[in-house]
Amino acid sequence: MESVTLYRAPTAAVDADAIAAWLDERVDAAVAVRDRFLSLHGDSDLAESFAEARVLSPHDRETGNTMLGIVRYEERALDSPERAGGVIYDGLAVQRALHERLPADERSLDHLHVPLLDRVVGTWGDHDGRWHKRVTVLGQPAIVSVPGLYEAPAKPEAYYKEQQKHALLSGDAPPREVLETEVEGDFLVADDPRTTDALTGYVLQAYHYLDTGEAFCEDEGCRLHNPHRQPGVVDAQLRGTDFCPRHADRYGR
Template sequence: MVGTVTLYRAPTTPADADAIADWLRDRIDGEVRVRDRLLGSVNDSDALAEDLAAARVTDPYDRETGTTLVGIVRYEERALAKPERAGGVVYDGRVVGRALNARLPDDQGLDHLHVPLLDRVLGTWGGHDGRWHKRVAVFGQPSLVSVPGLYEAPAKPEAYYEEKSKHAMLTGDAPPREVLEADIEGDFLVADDPRTTEALKGYVLAAVDFVETGSAFCDDERCRLYDAHRQPGVVQAQLRDPEFCAAHAERYG
């Protein structure tokens, strides 16, 4: 059983770690702590910058990651010091998880789960289709939850991509994201969405559930522990009633 959960803030995002922790305390028996940004508290930031450079996805269809270019490592050093400069990069979530596991400030046993909210986009390699896939969460110790992944990983409504394609055919350029988001009807989360904190609660609880049960997600699309692959599914699972399926309501409701 998980006795302690330590949640780490992502101050450059709208995610409210304290509100998520309060919600989590009402649903699990263990202690829930909140700490400042994990990436900002690592002492050997130079070595971590090298690990992050090694975790970079450089080609969506190439399993190999990383670069040894000095300029990339320097970018990662600046992004660690000033996280508002980070963006536009996908990282191998497994590699990032291993790098942070070696730097956790406390007990690394599974009875003390560390859950950093990250301002980085994470991905995992899809062996079934030979490409990288963005993820909201990559579970383990620590369990990583990507705030920008919440907006980017689940696919948007079909109309979004149809409008994007139509605009590209007419102008030769992709339309600004803000234009698409304003023109497309349908409910989906966008960058800095005010519903971010509420939507992330289920992913943090799923990280705890994974450690306790070995099951990463629920199969019921109406449950907060459901891993939605499309934005309308995220809205349904995280922002609409019921909060849980019958089985998980008995456990966490």
């Protein structure tokens, strides 16, 4: 691979320049940072592409609502990204839409594009018939969802037990902020100051996949590991050694 380009997420607590500097020390490719992908490469049809990628129900494989009001919402979200939220998008559909908008001379697999998105993306699970939120959708471009870092991996069991206890006592689930304050454990929350450090490993996963064809590492202490629970994310991305012995030979510095 010759080049990696990261794209900033303007409303998210992530420093694309810091990720690029970390990556530049570990890969044999030129690493650059550009402004928000959706602003640089957006067009008049992009809002409708996002509307078509909307997940309508957790257990409904079909996606998309292109009613005028929904498309108008997506237009506003593109113009003012701080107004977006509360929607899950089909990550593969979003990836296809963004790939179509890459500059024609930058679409080769020698030049990886990594938009840091402030949107929640998911993929459909044929094994259980429901959508699953994701931190990344690997490929070209490789999507890294910043809110996905907080929402996709499951919280510690104590979080859900506390949620159930509140629901039994009050008849309603407590605000997320209450649970995050009351529950002890290792998990990341929205605008967590550890966001940039955690996402460096996910960006490297995107590079590693396109460069080698290997998706993830099975070693739970390696930054190329893809945990399904928040404590595992903390262990893999924020604690201990950066890499397992095999990947330390390739990326250790």
